[in-house]
Amino acid sequence: MSTLTALARAQAFAEARAQPLATVRHLHLHERPLILIPYAMAGEANAPLAAMVGTDRDNPRLLVVAQPRNRDDRFAFAAELAAILIGYVDSFTGQTEAVAVDRGRDVRYRFTDAPQLWVPNPGGVDFLKLFGRSTRFRTTEGEYAVPASVPLLGRWLTFFASSAEMAGSSLLLNGVQALSSHWATGQSGAEDAQLAALMGWLAPPPGMTVFEAAAAAEDPSLTPPAGPATDPSFDNHILAPLLSSASPAVSELSAALRGQLLPTWDLLWRALDLLRTLPVAGRVAGRWDSDRDAYSAFVQHLEEGGPPQPRRDGAVAAAARLSRLENAATRYAVQRAFDDPLVMAEYRLSGAAFAGEVTLAKADRIDDTGKRPVLRPRIMVVTTEPVGVAAGAVLTSPSRPSQKAKVISVTRLDASAASKSEVLLELSGGMGRKMVAEPGSVPEVGERLLLTTLSEAYRPGGAFPEPDQTPWTHGGPPVPFSVSDLPDASLPDPSLPGPSLPDPSPPGAFLQDPDQ
């Protein structure tokens, strides 16, 4: 945590009001997002209990698993969810646009729009990831066949969950993270993890202080949890009696679960409203382009009959993915700082950036010591901020991202009380192709300039061998994919006993599968 963010939290507490951590919105906000609030069955390994889902704020769809431990009911739920989700993701394949590749020698096509999923919290993302894992290898033939849409749903959920790990991607977002990266509350991060408590700080109900709103948000009888974990007392007093019969009354179950899910549904839409009040950051569109690329590539992969994502990446795929994740994280951090002075302020505080005034500028300076003369203007910047760079460092200014400024010297002027530094810089790039700089491309005397060690320069990805060239140190080439290799593709789940639970049942009951 930076001192700047920590100070914002302290201010939020003292003023009893959330404080901004960003001046612009650093994520793409879709005009027609799909909101999905999953609820899981306590104790089970990722067994769905219910979900509230839809694109229409006034008309949420509630999906309920009638008997969460019944395999057929579980896959019926998956098929219902698949119908909604796949219908949604397929609705963006209408229009394509051409993108030049290979320096304009070729073109490729991508869809002009892409889907965007919202869940309440990181737990929701984890749930979708595991639900994707438990459905994408299901077989659609044989004794334990599931509807064809179920494995497809699994593959889409896996796609969304893995893109959520990519910093700056807006394909699958969660309310808690989106809000807390834009605002600071006067409570701890542990308390912020509850969407309702976070929203209590950001937009308390009329007539309530933030402290009252946050307290109300913590009482599960007033504010049901945002999932996927349920409220234990709801489980014990409402759900357990309903599920104790062999064929639970779906209407009663639905009514009970609707009551638990609806508050979070409203809250998440309000969270989106709040985010919409912020102007969008400049580099969000570029990152959404990457998201559209990823979406287009995945649609193509499915059309070509590509295999489902493996249970675990092979060595080469894992290394390549890690490299992509690292690059994305670095790029996102830099882009946020370049887009947002409040984010850049953190770097100014740590000395990785400083703002100052241009006191000298020689825009027509030519360096003719090399083979041919080059334009290398020099400027002097005076700053009162800490300068954490030394001669030789290369800096960039967000106002001229394509220009490099090499530090020639840093001189501290300690004569006055406030510590001042003079930084002499040599500029290259971003001034046109002539030996005279384009007007405005060289900072002028009196201009206030921000310089930073952060750079948007292209970062090449790592070089990795082909998968079939995986060295023996990394396990050798991976075995080609085959559905029949998967232990759980065709086997029944032994985790699905009859409807005798939740009452503790004799151990043997766990091994009996209704399918057998």
Place this chain on the structure above:
Amino acid sequence: MTAGSSTAGFSTAGLDRLRGDSPAKRHNARTIAALTGNPGCSRRAVLDAAGVDKPRLAQHIGFPMGFGQSRFALARGNGFEAMLKADNCALLLSVLRDVLGLDTPSVSYDDLGDDDDATLGARHGRTRKLLAAAANAALVDHPLLTLDVAGRQVFLEPDLIAFQVEGKLHVVEIKSFAIVDGQADSAKVSAAAVQAAVYVLALRRLLAELGHDPALVSHDVVLVCPKDFSLTPAAEVIDVRKQLATLTRQLTRLASVSDLAAALPPGVSFDMAMPPADLVASLHAVEARYAPECLSTCELAVFCRHESAGHTAALGRPVRDALGGVETIAEVLELAAGTRTPTEEQVEAAALLQAAARLRAEIL
């Protein structure tokens, strides 16, 4: 017989007095593990050592906490354990054979009896006898170990102790969270590892008492969990050396709880018969060290959070550290505004806070 009353050579009368007439709450591996999570908290140490019923206390003083557990989770946990232990641990044995190399055809199985407060002493006696004699591959179910925590004897019940052929003892911990594709929830795994470390420590001390080499107890514990989305068990070996080191260190520090309790003012009591206001006054007399993590591990956390409102610690340790360790939020803001003269150790923090405040003011 209740936990603690049998402690030999140690006076716990002072601690028992704090509790009044209520029966003592039993410590278990989970509460010991939680104790080591926030070792600086005297309040928790004293209350736990005195066996005070914290959930009831919190309820009584108006800061109740929802620490309920879903019946579904309990049913599944119990069901999984029962399935593994059915037919003399047949299923469990099959997964343990692989990870522990139990290759003898016959493995003896001893069930030392059910969980019952009345038989604690007898079960502990049987556990000692069995461990003193055993040298063959064996499974010991429902063993009962003891550990001295803060000068008091605590009974502990590992899920199982497995003996390897070479005479090494392994603690087996059965948990009902899933291991999917070889990965499980890291928070749950580390909680299980700390709990297992508590058992390893207790077992080592018992062996030392019996005149055996404590190193016979392996630091490799076995975690048995459901695999993927099924109830098929999977066993993983976890090295708990690091947890053991932490635990040993924290338990040594806790040893002085009786001194702490003795030093409390005479009026301090947590007798639930007292009015809430007096209980709150008693609580204030014992220093707490609140951190937001307490909310998930301590039943009294809501009260402590209320008490520490306005302190930087209530915002979380990272925030407090980033604010230079300054105690209260009011102080932080005064230092940032330059309206308060920093103490010698605050000078650096104050400069940073002022710079941060300047930057925020400039931009917003």
